[in-house]
Amino acid sequence: xVQQIQIAAAxxxxxxxxxxxxTDITISPLGIGTWSWGDTLFWQYGQSHTEADVQQxxxxxxxxxxxxxxxxxxxxSHRSETLLGACVRASGQxxxxxxxxxxxxxxxxxxxxxxxxxxxxDRLGLASVDLYQVHQPLPPIQPEVWMAGMADAVEAGLVRAxxxxxxxxxxxxxxxxxxxxxxxxxAANQVEYSLLQRxxxxxxxxxxxxxxxxxxxxxxxxxxxILTGKYTPExxxxxxxGMRYNAGYLARVQPLIAxxxxxxxxxxxxxxxxxxxxxxxxxxxxxxxxKNARQAEENAGALGWRLTDTEVAAxxxxxxxxxAKG
Numbered sequence: 001x002v003q004q005i006q007i008a009a010a011x012x013x014x015x016x017x018x019x020x021x022x023t024d025i026t027i028s029p030l031g032i033g034t035w036s037w038g039d040t041l042f043w044q045y046g047q048s049h050t051e052a053d054v055q056q057x058x059x060x061x062x063x064x065x066x067x068x069x070x071x072x073x074x075x076x077s078h079r080s081e082t083l084l085g086a087c088v089r090a091s092g093q094x095x096x097x098x099x100x101x102x103x104x105x106x107x108x109x110x111x112x113x114x115x116x117x118x119x120x121x122d123r124l125g126l127a128s129v130d131l132y133q134v135h136q137p138l139p140p141i142q143p144e145v146w147m148a149g150m151a152d153a154v155e156a157g158l159v160r161a162x163x164x165x166x167x168x169x170x171x172x173x174x175x176x177x178x179x180x181x182x183x184x185x186x187a188a189n190q191v192e193y194s195l196l197q198r199x200x201x202x203x204x205x206x207x208x209x210x211x212x213x214x215x216x217x218x219x220x221x222x223x224x225x226i227l228t229g230k231y232t233p234e235x236x237x238x239x240x241x242g243m244r245y246n247a248g249y250l251a252r253v254q255p256l257i258a259x260x261x262x263x264x265x266x267x268x269x270x271x272x273x274x275x276x277x278x279x280x281x282x283x284x285x286x287x288x289x290x291k292n293a294r295q296a297e298e299n300a301g302a303l304g305w306r307l308t309d310t311e312v313a314a315x316x317x318x319x320x321x322x323x324a325k326g
Contacts, residue, residue: 031068038076064300110149
């Protein structure tokens with residue numbers, strides 16, 4: 001049972017907001033991703049964190065002025081949407097909620113999108129969602145089909161803004177064109193983007209976001225915790241993350257971690273806050289996870305200041321060097 005959440009006054013400077021693509025929705029320059037809320041496979045929900053921890057993470061983020069929260073129907077087998085919705089409703093505060101539709105192979109038309117959306121809204125306990133995203137491309141269903149469903153959802157008052165996730169620049173532009181025919185903008189493309197994953201800079205996605213006005217929402221901006229500096233070749237993350245980031249990989253990225261620490265010392269920040277601020281400086285909106293209040297508070301420490309151009313360039317150079325070795 002989710003307890004009534006009391007949100008204290010936001011901290012000074014917490015009202016900083018950016019536009020979500022070419023819409024009238026304004027969000028904090030950093031959001032919270034809720035993949036770990038309810039997920040046992042990657043994030044060991046129920047062992048490393050509990051429902052109470054999630055509630056406290058939400059409270060801490062709200063106190064820090066973070067108003068943007070991203071979930072998906074598949075996170076934690078629907079549990080993430082349920083947890084987030086309970087927190088939002090209990091808070092009584094304005095919150096920008098994003099969720100996602102997964103185009104499974106058996107979902108063959110736009111009617112399936114609307115059906116899935118209504119189920120997500122039931123779990124969230126909301127009448128509408130601020131941002132609804134197609135979770136990933138899954139041919140043979142083409143992007144125009146899903147954008148038609150999205151447009152129908154907007155016209156029905158169930159969705160305020162339309163986004164995509166893991167879309168290439170080409171599919172993103174096709175989605176943009178399809179929505180434009182219905183008089184709607186493409187608000188965002190959510191892709192993996194961090195100092196250890198800079199593909200959006202090279203595959204045209206970041207450029208397409210700038211050309212269309214869509215916001216690039218950066219998931220895994222801390223590379224599943226690697227950029228916090230708490231993992232080493234001798235101390236690897238658990239679960240499936242440990243398979244993705246093996247000891248050899250962790251050894252290669254230590255020079256980048258060292259530079260994050262060095263840069264952080266100049267600003268009174270930790271490595272994670274430097275890594276998140278780097279994403280913000282790139283013009284994207286990072287959505288790091290937060291399993292508890294401490295992590296939410298640390299995420300918020302990336303707001304209200306900026307790395308210098310020289311520092312961003314140095315981090316760029318180091319990240320290219322360590323990832324080139326992989």
